[in-house]
Amino acid sequence: MKIGVPKEIKNNENRVGMTPTGVAEMTAHGHHVYVQHTAGEGSGFTDEAYIQAGAQILPDIGDVYAIADMIVKVKEPIEPEYPLVRKGQVVFTYFHFAADRELTDAMLASGAVCIAYETVQKTDRSLPLLIPMSEVAGRMAVQQGAHFLEKTHGGRGVLLGGVPGVLPAKVLILGGGRVGSNAALMAAGLGAEVTVADCSLDCLRHLSQVLPKNVKTLYASELNIRHELPTTDLVIGSVLIPGATTPHLITREMLKLMRTGSVLVDVAIDQGGCFETSHPTTHSDPVYVQDGIIHYCVANIPGAVPYTSTLALTNATLPYAVALADKGWHKACQDDHALALGLNVVNGKITFKAVADAFGLPYTPWE
Secondary structure, X not given: OEEEEOOOOOOOOOOOOOOHHHHXXXXXXXXXXXXXXXXXXXXXXXXXXXXXXXXXXXXXXXXXXXXXXXXXXXXXXXXXXXXXXXXXXXXXXXXXXXHOHHHHHHHHHHOOEEEEHHHOOOOOOOOOOOHHHHXXXXXXXXXXXXXXXXXXXOOOOOOOOOEOOEOOOEEEEEOOOHHHHHHHHHHHHOOOEEEEEEOOHHHHHHHHHHOOOOEEEEEOOHHHHHHHXXXXXXXXXXXXXXXXXXXXXXXXXXXXXXXOOOEEEEHHHHHOOOEOOOOOEEOOEOEEEEOOEEEEOEOOHHHHOHHHHHHHHHHHHHHHHHHHHHHOHHHHHHHOHHHHOOEEEEOOEEOOHHHHHHHOOOEOOOO
């Protein structure tokens, strides 16, 4: 199979869909890998490293899309890429369709086979291709939240861990999954007073056993969240419903409960966001202020640490990419139910129910 690795063109996205190690694995299986010129530079991988691993370097993005049977990338195609995606081509990446009607319509029109990292799901309900980036995003959310709490960056001027004689900041984390647990671990390590809210008691029991003692757990009812907001300095939204639009857990009206200069970090922005006042931002313009509250809603948080993120992502995606290349997408999905759940759009039809429901469009089982 011919595999294409284009350079990411989303704002400040420095990750790349495959490392030289991944290329070497693909070529060992007899496949041909075409990498766009400088695609890996943002992550610290030179063209020469890809050539030594067995890849062929192509000069521009159009060449990569034109030759590839399967595109392996990091973020969803954006508007300049829409015309490049062609019928029958497999595109393996993060898509987050339910939050983007324009992207959904474009991929339906293309006739491509769109396999979304974020909905590949094992029988234990874990999301193996989302986990590594969730770990990065959870930890980065705390770093960014602490940064924008500083007065020089518009915040209240609060040090997350406090100092002797001065109480630490209060951090509220909505969602106790992979993002939330990593955020809690990071915030607790910095000395903050941390509360993780979730509606799963099993999740809260587990977190109370494994997280440090300065992390408390709370059932995520609206009343409980309202009660926490007046004394909270940093809220991290990490709620996820696989493939579906995220519910709004903090409304605009609830912002009035918070102190001016407090910070909201919406890690769920890829799926629409879990704050009503959220809208996507970029690394070059990461925050805005709404009703006195700083909103950080960068849609590709792990892109800020591309070396770490690219290695972690390829560790997870490579076995699935090899299976797709070895067997073809149809046989690979027949053999692996987890991978089959990644099928979101196939030959002009929506094959993931949550995406169809988000837009009121027909759903067709992939088989």
